[in-house]
Amino acid sequence: MTPSTADYPDDMSIEDFEELADRAPEGVKLEFLGGRLVVKYGPIDIDDFEELARVAPEGVTLELINGKLRVKPVPDGDHGEIYMWLMRQCMQHRPELALYPEQGLAIKTYRGGRARADGCLAPVGYFAGHGEWADPSGVLMAVEVTSHDSDTHRRDRVEKRDGYAAAGIPVYLLVDRDRDALTVFTDPEDGTYHQQASYPFGATVPLPGPVDITLDTEKLKDYAH
Known part of the structure; x- marks a missing residue:
């Protein structure tokens, strides 16, 4: 084989x-x-x-x-700062939710799958009792922040996108440091997100329901290289 x-x-x-x-x-x-x-x-x-x-x-x-x-690539300092920026915005707008870092998810892809999202937005306490690889049905949004490596496209823009869609996660937010942009994927059905919208760093980014958060991304310009 x-x-x-x-x-x-x-x-x-x-x-x-x-x-x-x-x-x-x-x-x-x-x-x-x-x-x-x-x-x-x-x-x-x-x-x-x-x-x-x-x-x-x-x-x-x-x-x-x-x-x-x-x-999974080891994150650099800017990666961590972007995650913390997003976590603060989520806490400010939706204090009943938490952005959990590096949470393991059991995703229903071909042959099954296990992914660790950079961030999972879910109700506070949702992951209690789930174990290492949690059921993603209560996750409102998955987040990935790209790393500067040659296969970011395949990993974050294709494979994980499709995995989160297959799991039925309503929103996938990709913070794309190679393109200085955020892409919001929504409307998952049959393993595909049917809607997507991209915004440059600095734009106002609406995250639709069930997330219902509007991001001020001006700070992300500090991490554009």
Whole structure:
């Protein structure tokens, strides 16, 4: 069988790979080829993925998107500042909601999936008792902030977009640092968002129901490079 590989260089050191490979569930064989994490004799199933994600070394965050194992990029300082900016705006406008960082979601993609959104907007207390990979049915909005790597397009603009649509998350907000723009995806049906609108940094951005927040994005110009 063809190895299951990540389609972009993984944010992982050889030392972390060796530790991960040593901890992998029985029957899951990992390789590290050309800077990419490979599941030999893949694809990996959901149960094995969850065990692998649980034992991953500190700082290594794994996702399973469309049956493919991914290593989530480590965020830089601007990424963190953008997240905190958005969290403050959400708290100001909707104090009954919280923007949860790095929450694991069980998404219904091809072969099943597990994603860690940069942010999940949900009612305060929603994730209590859910475990590591939560049911996304109560999530009002998923958020991703792009990283400056060669496969941002495939990961954030395509694969995660489609995964969140398949999960029925009403709004997907993409903060796109390569394009200095925000894109709001809405109206998920049959695994696709049927509406989208893009706004440049500095614009006033309406997030429709059930989010019902209007963002003042002037501050994002500070993080445009």
